Amino acid sequence: MTMTEQTLLMTMSDIADLARVQRPVVSVWRSRSAHTDNPFPQPVARRGGQDVFNAGQVATWLTNTRRGNNPDPSADAAAHASLNYASANDESSFSVVTALLALRTLSGRSFGAMSAADLLDLADEHDPDDAFLYAELVAAGPALTDLATYVDALVEAAFGEGPAFERMMADRFRLDLRSLGDTALGDTALTLMAEVATALRAGQPHDSFIVDSTGSASDVILAIHRVESARGDITVATPDDNTDASRLLRRRLLVHGITREALAVQPSGAFAVQGAALHTAQLPPSHCAGMPPVEMLSAIDQIVLQMTDEQLAVVIAPAGVLSDTGLTHEVDEARSTLLRSGRVRAVVRLPAGLLVHKPLQPQALWVLGAAHTQVSLADRWTLVADLTEIPLTPAAIDDLVSDLVASLGDRSSVRAHAFRYARLVLTRTLLASRDSLVAGARAATAPAGSAAQLALRVDELLAVLTGDAPARTNSTTDTPADVPALARLVIHPVPPADEPADATVAATVAHLLADGHVRYIPGNRLEADDIDLEPTGRSATSIRVIGPAELLGEAPLGGRRIDRLKFAAAYPAGRVTEPGDVIFCTSPHPAAVVDDEGTSVVVFPARILRINVAEPGGLVAAVTAADINARDRRDKRWQRWPLRQASPDQRGVLAAALASVRSEQQQAQQRLAQLEELIALIMTGVTAGTLTLAAAPGSSAPDSSDSDSLALPEGIS
Numbered sequence: 100m101t102m103t104e105q106t107l108l109m110t111m112s113d114i115a116d117l118a119r120v121q122r123p124v125v126s127v128w129r130s131r132s133a134h135t136d137n138p139f140p141q142p143v144a145r146r147g148g149q150d151v152f153n154a155g156q157v158a159t160w161l162t163n164t165r166r167g168n169n170p171d172p173s174a175d176a177a178a179h180a181s182l183n184y185a186s187a188n189d190e191s192s193f194s195v196v197t198a199l200l201a202l203r204t205l206s207g208r209s210f211g212a213m214s215a216a217d218l219l220d221l222a223d224e225h226d227p228d229d230a231f232l233y234a235e236l237v238a239a240g241p242a243l244t245d246l247a248t249y250v251d252a253l254v255e256a257a258f259g260e261g262p263a264f265e266r267m268m269a270d271r272f273r274l275d276l277r278s279l280g281d282t283a284l285g286d287t288a289l290t291l292m293a294e295v296a297t298a299l300r301a302g303q304p305h306d307s308f309i310v311d312s313t314g315s316a317s318d319v320i321l322a323i324h325r326v327e328s329a330r331g332d333i334t335v336a337t338p339d340d341n342t343d344a345s346r347l348l349r350r351r352l353l354v355h356g357i358t359r360e361a362l363a364v365q366p367s368g369a370f371a372v373q374g375a376a377l378h379t380a381q382l383p384p385s386h387c388a389g390m391p392p393v394e395m396l397s398a399i400d401q402i403v404l405q406m407t408d409e410q411l412a413v414v415i416a417p418a419g420v421l422s423d424t425g426l427t428h429e430v431d432e433a434r435s436t437l438l439r440s441g442r443v444r445a446v447v448r449l450p451a452g453l454l455v456h457k458p459l460q461p462q463a464l465w466v467l468g469a470a471h472t473q474v475s476l477a478d479r480w481t482l483v484a485d486l487t488e489i490p491l492t493p494a495a496i497d498d499l500v501s502d503l504v505a506s507l508g509d510r511s512s513v514r515a516h517a518f519r520y521a522r523l524v525l526t527r528t529l530l531a532s533r534d535s536l537v538a539g540a541r542a543a544t545a546p547a548g549s550a551a552q553l554a555l556r557v558d559e560l561l562a563v564l565t566g567d568a569p570a571r572t573n574s575t576t577d578t579p580a581d582v583p584a585l586a587r588l589v590i591h592p593v594p595p596a597d598e599p600a601d602a603t604v605a606a607t608v609a610h611l612l613a614d615g616h617v618r619y620i621p622g623n624r625l626e627a628d629d630i631d632l633e634p635t636g637r638s639a640t641s642i643r644v645i646g647p648a649e650l651l652g653e654a655p656l657g658g659r660r661i662d663r664l665k666f667a668a669a670y671p672a673g674r675v676t677e678p679g680d681v682i683f684c685t686s687p688h689p690a691a692v693v694d695d696e697g698t699s700v701v702v703f704p705a706r707i708l709r710i711n712v713a714e715p716g717g718l719v720a721a722v723t724a725a726d727i728n729a730r731d732r733r734d735k736r737w738q739r740w741p742l743r744q745a746s747p748d749q750r751g752v753l754a755a756a757l758a759s760v761r762s763e764q765q766q767a768q769q770r771l772a773q774l775e776e777l778i779a780l781i782m783t784g785v786t787a788g789t790l791t792l793a794a795a796p797g798s799s800a801p802d803s804s805d806s807d808s809l810a811l812p813e814g815i816s
Contacts, residue, residue, distance in 0.1 A: 119167055282457070295499075342386070383416070629666075689727050689740075
């Protein structure tokens with residue numbers, strides 16, 4: 100049996116990729132062939148809760164049965180399978196394979212039947228100083244020749260050393276090699292970093308090069324290389340140390356033909372770079388996932404200390420370090436020092452889901468550039484943006500990149516740019532605030548279309564709903580009292596020149612609480628026996644109970660009540676709602692209602708957000724409840740929820756307009772219920788013979804065969 104057959108394993112998904120079919124097809128093959136003369140191969144082990152199969156056996160089965168759409172599965176098996184690390188010393192075999200790929204690239208030849216001694220001689224010839232591969236091959240021992248055979252098969256199946264190397268890098272995630280990919284970025288984050296880096300480099304001299312002083316940006320550099328490959332080769336400076344991570348990075352750059360320059364980094368992290376350059380870093384590095392926040396900021400500080408005005412930097416790291424609040428004093432001082440340098444030109448909080456192994460951990464991005472030395476310290480600014488709620492689609496990335504590039508300009512160019520997601524904040528304000536650096540800058544998804552289109556559609560709907568009542572004239576004059584409430588609404592589009600720059604800004608609940616615009620009141624803990632589950636009706640002696648069941652629509656409002664005297668006696672510290680309170684819950688998913696009546700008992704885990712009537716901060720109860728109901732079902736961190744705010748002059752009229760529309764909606768629902776009841780009664784009465792219908796005047800009896808001839812009856816007797 101060959102080495103490939105012994106050490107290559109495949110999951111069901113791998114088999115589907117090899118056979119070029121959908122994943123469920125493999126399950127069908129496996130079950131239907133179980134009792135035939137040529138059954139599907141049996142799994143050889145379980146890995147990560149999945150059955151894994153011998154790649155050689157699978158390829159043979161596909162060939163013999165002619166299943167799938169791959170005419171030569173045996174030739175492609177190595178490109179879709181994984182090396183059996185459990186029998187090949189895990190990460191050390193990963194290092195050996197990547198070293199052999201680098202050696203193949205340097206030598207330009209396959210290994211064929213070369214002995215271990217021949218392979219080591221070849222390695223010594225191409226890496227005499229043991230800079231990136233010789234030690235790894237020596238450490239392989241007797242397994243070296245088998246691994247070399249595997250590398251030949253892998254390169255042939257993947258069509259080159261570069262694709263083969265990336266196939267191995269992908270195995271970091273499939274095989275859970277955490278020290279090699281614990282903090283690795285996903286494709287969306289890599290696309291963002293590459294687009295930002297490419298856009299920043301476009302404004303630099305042609306001989307600009309990339310600097311990775313932390314040795315952490317291997318994936319980012321490859322993403323940049325893919326974007327810029329059509330424009331020419333890139334040059335990268337990386338640490339010249341002898342760590343496993345640095346050696347792997349050097350091998351990866353070599354295999355992809357990326358020119359590398361050695362960068363001397365001192366134990367303190369200090370280094371020096373001359374000329375135009377773009378620094379890039381992803382913190383913490385995968386090989387140092389436990390790096391403390393203060394060390395991450397220290398690594399950024401080393402970049403800032405040596406930066407010249409012709410150098411730029413882009414850094415991605417956990418939002419808890421770069422943008423969020425809740426820092427220790429030491430970390431806060433380190434971050435404040437960086438902000439005072441004037442080189443932090445943009446701070447962007449990104450959505451969660453950007454890390455492969457930690458999808459719930461949000462990241463943040465910093466863009467560093469030349470400080471505005473000609474501007475006084477008190478007048479310097481920083482661009483801030485919060486994209487927590489914005490999916491990073493290609494269009495969103497393009498708009499963000501445009502904002503970030505604009506952030507590097509002077510005051511006049513910055514003010515001339517129409518920012519999509521970001522806003523300018525005085526740096527001294529960021530330093531003085533105890534809140535998140537991006538507080539109040541959260542972008543919300545805006546309605547489609549322009550202001551004029553939005554107003555036109557609203558006007559069309561109002562015309563339909565009001566029957567084009569006379570008051571639908573968009574006039575500001577008084578209208579008669581008997582005109583329907585909807586017909587009194589006057590809608591005007593905001594001219595583009597007058598649109599506020601922060602029209603899509605929303606503040607978080609935590610920020611609104613801190614500013615006193617809203618108050619949080621926890622729910623009451625009631626004994627189940629004290630709640631009347633079958634009230635006979637609304638009574639002055641009882642008050643309604645509202646909990647998650649009512650918020651989620653599982654029980655009607657008012658369906659549960661509690662006696663007033665019992666509540667006052669048994670729960671002396673109990674709290675009731677006030678009219679306009681927003682009652683919400685987070686489990687099993689976010690939900691909210693507005694209590695227009697007040698004097699309700701809210702049952703924990705439901706709780707209350709009470710808007711400060713004197714200082715509402717633009718909050719409208721109906722809008723707040725809608726924002727909560729629109730939250731992702733998994734988002735239970737209520738203090739981080741963004742709530743939309745209206746301008747002071749629009750808050751009152753917005754609340755009145757929403758109340759009018761809600762009243763019309765309730766009347767329509769009531770009328771619909773009455774019509775449903777009428778239909779049921781007519782059908783029951785006529786069929787039972789207790790009612791008869793009379794035809795409308797001037798019409799013949801309704802003909803069931805002609806629906807157009809049906810008319811409403813004149814009466815029922």
